[in-house]
Amino acid sequence: MNEIPTRYDHAKEPDLYKSWEEAGEFKPTGNGEPFSMIIPPPNVTGDLHLGHGLTYAVHDTIARHQRRLGKDVLLLPGADHAAIAVQHLVEKKLQKDGVRRTEMGREKFLEEVWKWTNYYLPRIQASLRRFGLSADWSRFRFTMDEQSQKAVTEAFVRLHEQGLIYQGTYLINWDPKLQTAVSDDEVNYQQITGKLYWIKYGPISVATTRPETKLGDTAIAVNPIDQRYKKYVGQEIEFKNEQGAMQKLPVIADESVDPEFGTGALKVTPAHDPLDWELGQKHKLPSKQVIDQFGKISAEGPYAGLKTLEAREKIVADLEKLGLLEKVTEHNIRQPISERSGAIIEPLPSKQWFMKTTALKNEAAKAVQSGAIKFYPKNVEKIYFHWLENLHDWCISRQLWWGHHIPAWYCRNASGKGQVASSKEPVIAAQRPKKCPICGECEMVQDPDVLDTWFSAGIWPFSTLGWPLPRAKSRGSDDIASQQSDFTRYFPTSLLETGADILFFWVARMIMMSQALTKQIPFKEVYFHGLVLDDQGQKMSKSKGNVLDPLALIDKYGADAVRMSLIGGNSAGLPQRFSEQKVLKYRNFVTKIWNAARFTALSAGNSKLETLNSKSLDETEKKFIKRLDALEKDNPRLIAGYKLGVALEALYEFFWHDFADQLIEYEKKIIQESTDPGRVRQSQEFLMLVLKRQLTLLEDFAPFVVRTIKKEMLH
């Protein structure tokens, strides 16, 4: 006993974790009320950051807490293939060796991506274990594993049957660098100071920020109440264009045109601007595409092949020569930027797959309005509703190779050269149709596109639990049987814990897709943790060099200290500043817990402790017990309300300042000075009792040190 070291050694944590895992502690017991959480699957893009640390610390604290309360806890781990992000990274890596994806071909490239994936998956798992995440590893899932691919295909087929997925040509956000469409949510906007060009279109002048798109103009639009232009509405105006040739355009009237902006007249280029596209649809204007997928001018003529910015300069110069450029003014522009590649988004008309959101978004709003799904903090609801109100249909196809292949099949013969860009409708089926229903003879070609990463993420809460349930009546393997019961037992899940930054990407889509496919909500509660910032309140980013590596911190201070430093002082939805000093505070706390336990254990010695007689307690002890009772009562209430930071601080304060500073000192004096062996034993037993009761509460937050104490000191 006397050899208990004075410091807790966190180097043994991995072994300790292994022993818990091997003992099956993290598996659901199947007894008691089910409590389920599916972790937000980290991307296989690389290593984990502090945001992950926070999310998994919260997950694990809650999981351990619920387990302690006797719930049947399922904590299901997984990882996400992150289609666009990972493909981009692998491409960059290959480019360093001078290899291009297009030269390799799809199959070879995918082999490379799987190599990458297979390298990172075990690393991610090891990291999560290092955090202490008490997840059931036998249920680990990856969004590209076989089961997930089946679920995704099935989801696509069913949503298509329901009329919720359709294919069509619409103006989409095109990333010219990654050569793929991206969704509205993958586009960021950058404020830049650009130029506004005032250009003469005969009798009407127009102000535009993108003169190069004038090659694709199909109308001029004005506001119907604008007296200046009234006489032209419905007419065609004739004007000299950038090459001095005469050109005609119709003038239309639309209320969306702001008479105050620029000249009050707008050139309409449906193929290259979202607003113009809407106008084009509304007024049945032709759409003339003049920019191609590489961001180059595709229109024939002197500008053909030029990049848009080059074409802009040349066109402006030509206009000026002809006296058609009135002036150039400065203007603040919101430039659309691809979140992933940083490229300037080119709005282009393109044939893509979409998910219809009109019906789904109403149901999704209702689920939260009715209280079926609760958000913490509650104010996130407003942001959620606002997003749903403004939601357009979701472009789900991506021109990538890494991801879930779209289960759409085309007839080779109908499309002429086996080109997918056929006008014929594809067949939607989970498997390649054995016989082509169109020509009756060809081997059908699968759509080359893959699905947006968030499609598979959207069905994650149930695809991980065995959805779709096997239709066959025959008994499957035990594996299938157990998965099937997972869905019935653990779905809808109890809690989703994630960052508010993926409210739209993920949370909202899970709700919509779950309602469409399972007719149920995916989870009952959602807890949004806040962003982890550096000690200056800045976002952590590699370029700023202010990133702290959670695993390095764990190596240095131990997992408990890092977990508590992330949870302590964190409240739902609010950003928190983080620094190594905070970890130090909790490392010291761990040391304090260790030594208080050490003293308690040593002072008890080998003497057998009898049951404490509560009647013989003195006033100080009785008071202490009352306060401990209150602490125990508050703890589950705070955690149930996801006030983890408050719950932890309460334990910290009580343990350190009430228990260690006051009570131990008080009993120590008695133990050292009292001549009554009974009284001494009472002090020893009392300390042991209150220590154990506190350790029980602390184990949710600091499992490693608490379990080590229990194993090495308490018997």
Added chain:
RNA sequence: GCGCGCAUAGCUCAGCUGGUAGAGCGUCCGCUUGACGUGCGGAAGGUUCCCAGGUUCGAACCCUGGUGCGCGCACCA
């Protein structure tokens, strides 16, 4: 432009259902050779919780307006 959030000790932040302000770090003083790579005790420090009104017996906490900062959303070409 619209929406959301935050403003409390030098710094970072707690403060549950309203009752006369707390922690950690930092600073200062003292103590401690036996649980504690330290710890303990104490002190200073908030004109009382951004400003101005209001509700209330009573507000940091509720309401209104304002200021500053952060975040999200947005088709002004």
